[in-house]
Amino acid sequence: MRFSGLRILKEGLTGNKGWSPHWRDPEPKAEYDAIVIGGGGHGLSTAYYLAKNHGMTNIAVLEKGYIGGGNVGRNTTIVRANYFLNGNSEFYSHSLKLWEGLEEDLNYNVMHSQRGLINLFHSDGQRDAFVRRGNAMVNQGDDAVLLDTAGVRKILPYLDFDNTRFPIYGGLLHPRGGTARHDAVAWGFARGADMRGVDIIQNCEVTGIDIENGAVTGVQTTRGAIKSKKIGLTVAGRSGQLAAMAGMRLPIESHVLQAFVTEGLKPVIDHVISFGMGHFYISQSDKGGLVFGGDLDFYASYASRGNLPMKEHVMEAGMTLMPMIGEAKVLRSWGGIMDMTPDGSPIIDKSPVEGLYLNCGWCYGGFKAVPGSGSVFSHLMATGRHHSEATGFRLDRFRTGVGIIDEEGTGSQHNLH
Ligand SMILES: Cc1cc2nc3c(=O)[nH]c(=O)nc-3n(C[C@H](O)[C@H](O)[C@H](O)COP(=O)(O)OP(=O)(O)OC[C@H]3O[C@@H](n4cnc5c(N)ncnc54)[C@H](O)[C@@H]3O)c2cc1C
Numbered sequence: 001m002r003f004s005g006l007r008i009l010k011e012g013l014t015g016n017k018g019w020s021p022h023w024r025d026p027e028p029k030a031e032y033d034a035i036v037i038g039g040g041g042h043g044l045s046t047a048y049y050l051a052k053n054h055g056m057t058n059i060a061v062l063e064k065g066y067i068g069g070g071n072v073g074r075n076t077t078i079v080r081a082n083y084f085l086n087g088n089s090e091f092y093s094h095s096l097k098l099w100e101g102l103e104e105d106l107n108y109n110v111m112h113s114q115r116g117l118i119n120l121f122h123s124d125g126q127r128d129a130f131v132r133r134g135n136a137m138v139n140q141g142d143d144a145v146l147l148d149t150a151g152v153r154k155i156l157p158y159l160d161f162d163n164t165r166f167p168i169y170g171g172l173l174h175p176r177g178g179t180a181r182h183d184a185v186a187w188g189f190a191r192g193a194d195m196r197g198v199d200i201i202q203n204c205e206v207t208g209i210d211i212e213n214g215a216v217t218g219v220q221t222t223r224g225a226i227k228s229k230k231i232g233l234t235v236a237g238r239s240g241q242l243a244a245m246a247g248m249r250l251p252i253e254s255h256v257l258q259a260f261v262t263e264g265l266k267p268v269i270d271h272v273i274s275f276g277m278g279h280f281y282i283s284q285s286d287k288g289g290l291v292f293g294g295d296l297d298f299y300a301s302y303a304s305r306g307n308l309p310m311k312e313h314v315m316e317a318g319m320t321l322m323p324m325i326g327e328a329k330v331l332r333s334w335g336g337i338m339d340m341t342p343d344g345s346p347i348i349d350k351s352p353v354e355g356l357y358l359n360c361g362w363c364y365g366g367f368k369a370v371p372g373s374g375s376v377f378s379h380l381m382a383t384g385r386h387h388s389e390a391t392g393f394r395l396d397r398f399r400t401g402v403g404i405i406d407e408e409g410t411g412s413q414h415n416l417h
Contacts, residue, residue, distance in 0.1 A: 002107055022187055023067075023194035028201050031227040032060045034381060035219060036234055037206050037242060039063025041072035041182075041367060042359055043234035044189035045374025046381070047198045048106075053375065054382035057197035060228075061190075062221060064205035068186040071236050072367065074304070074336040076259050076281060076293045078272055079368040080117050080177035081142045084133045087392030087405040088345055089140045094389040095372025096142070096176060102371055108188030110180050111286060117177030117272040120152065120159075120321075122166040126276055130172040137174070145173040156273060159322050166277040166320065177272060179283050185370055209245040215354035216246070232357045232381050234373075237302065237337025239360035246353050250360065251342055251398040253414040256297040256335045257364050258306035260314065262328040264288030273321075280317035282325075290328055292318060296338065296364070296415050306335040338364050341398070344417025345405035348377050348386075348393040357381050358395060363417055 001020045011018050034050060036043045039061045050056040081096035083089040098105075099112055121127045134144035148170045153161055161168055190200055201223070208220035209231065218227035235242050243250045269284040279295035294314030297306045311333060318325050341347065341361035346369070351358050359377045362369060376387035397403040398412075410416040 003109070022191040023200050026199045026201065028060060028062075028204065028221070028223050028226050029199065031218075032199070033058040033228065034230040034232065035059065035226060035228040036061045036232045037219070038070070038233065038235035038238070039067045039186075039190070039200060039202065040070040040234060040236055041186055041189070041370035042236070042362070042373045042377070043232070044186055044193060044200075045370050046232055046234055046359065046377045047200075048189045048193040048196070049374045049378035050382060051193055051196035051198055054378060056382060060199040060201055060226070061193065062204045062206055062219070062226070063200070063202045064222075066202050067190050067200065068183040071336040071338070072186045072370070073183040074259065074334055075182055075367040076283070076291050077179040077182045077367060078117065078177070078281065078283065079112065079180050080174055081140075081368075082117065082119070082133065082137055082144070082172070082174045082177060083407060084136045085405050085407055087403070088407060089136060091372055091376070091390050091393070092368065093140050093142050094375070095369050098371035098375060099180070099368070102188070106188040106192045108184065108191060110184045110188050112178065112180040114176050114178040115271055115283075117174045117274065118147070118152065118156065118171040119174070119274045120171045120276045121169050122277045123169065127169055134172050143175050145175065147171045147173055155271065158268070158324055160320070164320060179272060181286075182367060189370070189374070206242065206245070209242070209356070211246060211353055216356045229355045230357070230381055231355060232359060232377060234359045234377070236360065236362060236366065237339050239339045239358075243351075243358070246351065246356055248351060248353070250347075250358075252361055253300045253340050254302055255299070255338045255340050255415055256301045256303060256306045257293065257338050258297065258310055258314070258333055258335045259291065259293040260311075260333045261285070261289040261291050261331050262325070263331050265290065265328060275317055275321045278317035278320065280314060280321060282318065289331065290325060296340075297335075298415060302337055304335050304337060306333070338362075340414035340417060342412035342414055343397075343404045343406040344408055346373075346393050347395050348373065348380060348390050349395040350380070350384075351395070
């Protein structure tokens with residue numbers, strides 16, 4: 001089933017009876033050439049690119065809940081390539097290029113909107129840091145425009161420039177940054193993978209990983225044992241638990257991150273804005289809701305909901321930056337479980353167990369990584385070699401200290417990244 005303008009017109013005129021389900025609901029087979037555990041953005045894109053780029057179609061994605069129920073459907077949908085350090089910058093640049101062709105590739109509307117992202121700065125020191133970051137982005141082949149206060153005021157006139165504790169000195173505009181509809185990204189990759197023969201198996205929790213003589217042989221699940229000699233872990237906040245099933249202790253802490261959405265409003269915020277003096281970022285969804293978030297709740301947890309002190313902290317930051325949002329009613333808030341590494345950058349690597357591959361540590365920036373991660377992780381799983389755009393995400397950097405990618409410069413404290 002392909003989508004096109006003509007098809008939508010025809011279905012509209014004939015009672016929408018010709019649409020078929022986006023993906024099948026197959027029973028698990030006894031054995032697959034590869035298994036991907038976790039049907040979030042990273043698992044689904046990995047399966048899609050394994051099939052599309054590497055011709056591997058006898059594969060399954062095992063999801064304990066439903067597609068889109070994890071972080072891929074819980075984030076604030078920001079897509080960007082504005083990293084400073086080697087290792088991250090080439091990878092996110094690769095991912096953004098995939099985003100730019102994604103809708104055509106998947107034949108699916110993921111509502112990718114390159115509306116521009118502005119990181120605000122509020123001191124001379126911050127300005128210097130953003131100038132350096134902008135130069136790194138331009139050197140990488142991405143786009144960055146430095147704005148002074150007047151430049152920001154022209155684009156975002158509703159910010160508080162005059163009576164605020166943290167005056168706005170300017171901003172770094174990343175014109176190709178923006179947003180996408182998060183659950184549509186999961187659905188689009190699921191549909192694309194299914195069309196190429198991948199079995200997407202929902203309500204199938206992995207409860208054990210079978211290992212013989214140092215190599216994986218399969219998994220135990222709530223729907224029975226399934227054999228495979230290649231297994232990829234893409235379970236985000238549950239990475240520590242799944243790795244423990246294979247006898248590993250990952251350098252990951254799981255933390256809660258909350259997000260918020262207001263009632264639908266007329267268009268007012270046409271960019272993504274990130275406040276530089278507190279953790280606060282905001283955009284407006286196509287339905288009109290203001291979507292915003294802030295910092296992690298300051299404790300490790302597996303609960304997909306957060307607590308009131310962080311809600312207050314985020315609202316305060318929003319009110320400082322743009323007092324007008326105090327008029328909007330918050331409709332919902334929710335939480336997701338973030339897989340935080342000590343340096344804030346991800347892990348895409350082989351594990352010490354043969355045939356078991358790791359894809360984790362996305363912290364709270366893994367949504368924009370979805371296409372890039374799937375493309376490089378499928379490359380690793382299919383060929384056994386690291387993709388050229390993801391050579392730095394090695395697990396052993398946390399053991400040796402060599403190759404740490406610490407964008408924030410805060411050292412090895414998981415919740416500070
Ligand atoms: C509030 C919030 C805001 C965020 N904002 C942004 C943002 O603006 N931009 C950005 O780039 N990133 C953002 N992120 C981060 C981003 O959402 C995550 O890094 C990314 O979605 C994680 O990868 P995933 O999609 O594969 O995870 P998930 O969707 O969580 O997928 C993992 C899946 O594994 C499944 N699973 C777990 N255990 C098992 C098991 N035993 N067996 C089978 N399946 C299992 C889970 O059910 C889940 O569906 C945000 C996250 C949150 C929570």
